[in-house]
Amino acid sequence: MPRQRRLRKIVAPPKFQGYKPYGNNDYSTGSIDLLYEEYEAIKLADYDMMKHIDAAKLMGVSRATFARIYESARQKIAKAFVETKEIIAVYGNAEFDKNWYVCNNCNSRFTIPSTINEQKCPFVSCSSDNIELINK
Amino acid sequence: MKTVITSSGKTTDSDFDKRFGRADFFCVFDNETNETSFIENIHKDSSNAAGTKAAEVMVELGVSKVISGDFGPKAKTMLEKFDIQMVIIQGDGVKINDLIKKLS
Numbered sequence: 001m002p003r004q005r006r007l008r009k010i011v012a013p014p015k016f017q018g019y020k021p022y023g024n025n026d027y028s029t030g031s032i033d034l035l036y037e038e039y040e041a042i043k044l045a046d047y048d049m050m051k052h053i054d055a056a057k058l059m060g061v062s063r064a065t066f067a068r069i070y071e072s073a074r075q076k077i078a079k080a081f082v083e084t085k086e087i088i089a090v091y092g093n094a095e096f097d098k099n100w101y102v103c104n105n106c107n108s109r110f111t112i113p114s115t116i117n118e119q120k121c122p123f124v125s126c127s128s129d130n131i132e133l134i135n136k
Numbered sequence: 137m138k139t140v141i142t143s144s145g146k147t148t149d150s151d152f153d154k155r156f157g158r159a160d161f162f163c164v165f166d167n168e169t170n171e172t173s174f175i176e177n178i179h180k181d182s183s184n185a186a187g188t189k190a191a192e193v194m195v196e197l198g199v200s201k202v203i204s205g206d207f208g209p210k211a212k213t214m215l216e217k218f219d220i221q222m223v224i225i226q227g228d229g230v231k232i233n234d235l236i237k238k239l240s
């Protein structure tokens with residue numbers, strides 16, 4: 001059984017449900033889902049100006065995992081800006097969530113009901129046991 | 137074991153639907169028989185509690201796992217109570233076929 005690392009949530013969830021571009025001539029060209037931990041990574045690294053290694057520690061994830069979350073967040077925000085897409089905060093009610101896991105292999109998020117004994121990714125093709133508890 | 141995948145259409149070529157309560161269809165996949173069926177979500181346009189009603193449908197169908205893009209708080213509570221595993225994927229441009237392959 002792998003060690004369960006906790007993704008500690010030390011900041012408040014985003015206070016918005018989304019951001020919309022305005023002044024653009026085009027009609028809305030779709031939306032981008034920004035995950036809660038992606039918001040958190042941007043906040044810690046670019047708003048609180050923390051070193052990545054410290055931000056990773058605060059979130060309770062490895063440096064490599066933090067880098068992946070942060071990179072994904074930046075790409076999403078850049079894409080939203082350039083392609084005038086809305087940004088939608090996913091897991092806006094994160095503070096109500098308990099016992100959600102993330103698969104570090106395929107990025108799926110899932111619960112594990114008490115009727116399931118194995119702690120692994122629910123996709124058979126993945127079945128990774130490299131999962132982390134997101135303690136929101 | 138039955139898994140529900142939220143779907144925008146009633147064939148396995150359809151796009152994954154990221155909404156749970158307001159999904160157009162529910163694709164029911166049985167990994168023991170390898171059969172899939174599609175159920176129209178009749179509650180998708182109800183003004184409130186679409187999520188709760190969808191969760192009730194899951195309980196009636198006896199599914200063990202639901203794959204969608206997000207779940208509202210009421211749906212979460214209900215699915216949790218009935219020990220139904222919730223799976224969230226980002227799934228942009230993902231087809232129902234792709235997800236069924238990952239389950240078998």
Ligand SMILES: [Zn+2]
Pocket residue numbers: 103104105106107108121122123126127128
């Ligand atoms: Zn996985």
